[in-house]
Amino acid sequence: MADFLALHLGLPLAGATLLAIILKILVITVPLLIAMAMMTYMERKVLAAIQLRQGPILVGPFGLLQPFADGLKLLTKETIIPAGANRAVFLIAPMLTFIMALIAWAVIPFGEGLVLSDLNVGVLYLFAISSLGVYGIIMSGWASNSKYAFLGGLRSAAQMVSYEVSIGFVIITVLLCVGSLNLSDIVRAQSHVWFCIPLFPMFVVFFISALAETNRAPFDLPEGESELVGGFHTEYSAMTFALFFLGEYISMLLMSGMTSVLFLGGWQPFPFLGFIPGPLNLIIKILLLMFVFIWVRGTLPRYRYDQLMRLGWKVFLPFSLIWVILTAGFLVYFDKLPH
């Protein structure tokens, strides 16, 4: 792409390389933001269907333009900063949430060679970025100088740190089967069988931990409106609130993407549906997982906080640890370790 730009635009090669990188970033982020907007529409429609309602129908055909109307509304509203808030941290927190959700997409492989940055430590990068998402929430909780926001921030920090531990072990089982930290290699290793079949229990643990990691129902305690008003974003309004919202949906999309890459074979085609091109496969998988996210929200009641912690530390952690040992033992005994 850089060569093409250098040839046709008459740019120096360094400039063309930079332009190519920026174009690639835009090709990922712009559809992502539109997808996020449509995700809010999909969530409202699916929840409405679950509850036998119609959902948004008035703005545009089938209410399709509703998310854009909402976005414009948030954009034109006034940003209120509470008098007791720590201004700098208060404003940095939503930006951090949003940026952390976006930069993780740099390593997601959309197809054979279709990846912005083919990092050798791609999985670790994803893990690091997803563990940083907690900072936006914890900072907003503290900087708001409000007890509801603060309690929400504390809950969220404890919850995300707890579930990261089991996510780490789940990732290790996958890595044991692949023998590489590169996400493209992980997808290639699933060309015969998707990892969700041999590692099915880990797939379930990972998806439930993803729900907890993104603060989604039934683990949405950091913003449990029946106890904490709005949780960590109680004091936020207008665009700062919108950034939290964007960040939450994009990290949901990211977690779906991670699940697809680790367990559902990324861009590998569905069985009997080999004619679908690679990137579309990944998108369909992400959409299916997003539907499950919404389905879970419409079905399950919120967990109590001690139950959440019990599930994380006393059920998932020992279970995933045992599964790591089992997988490693199996691979060593049958001499199936990848080299």
Add this chain to the structure above:
Amino acid sequence: MILPALAFYLFAAVLVLSGMLVITARNPVHSVLFLILAFFNAAGLFVLIGAEFVAMILVIVYVGAVAVLFLFVVMMLDINFQELRKGFLRYLPAGLAVGAALLAELGLVISGWVYAGPADSVRAAPTPESVGNAQALGDLLYTQYAYVFEASGLVLLVAMIGAIVLTLRSRKGTRRQVIADQVSRRRDDVVAVVKVRTGEGV
């Protein structure tokens, strides 16, 4: 290449600056946030020398776990800054004396330092070209230094058990959910059907 050099100076400058701000910031929460910034820039420096595995582990362990817990504790502190700064002038000479003593010791150590020529040959070799970063580290840790590595794991385990023993206490009067009790409850134990005559009560 000018870009890596620029990136190095950017990371290094922000690292040193945020390191200074960690100890000079008035608000302890700001201190922790600057500490996190410092960790990030250190990770950036690791990436620049090609140690991407160490960089990612630094971010995951220090920024993703340790600093979160730091922030967790520091946020809940209720510090009276006026109280804290009250004895500043009185303790200043003592603090300066300790600092001067440490500086003098450092000076002595560095002035007596001699470059050991033969050490060059046993210095760890840089990552070979053919294997990745993580693999090279794993090869070294799990073969040559396996026992030391396992021993350090044991030390951490002992520390973890110690921390749990020190902090775990069962207070009287707290209500806990015992799942086994709930599951093993039978209808007969908790529900009694009684016939109540009107006007007589149970």
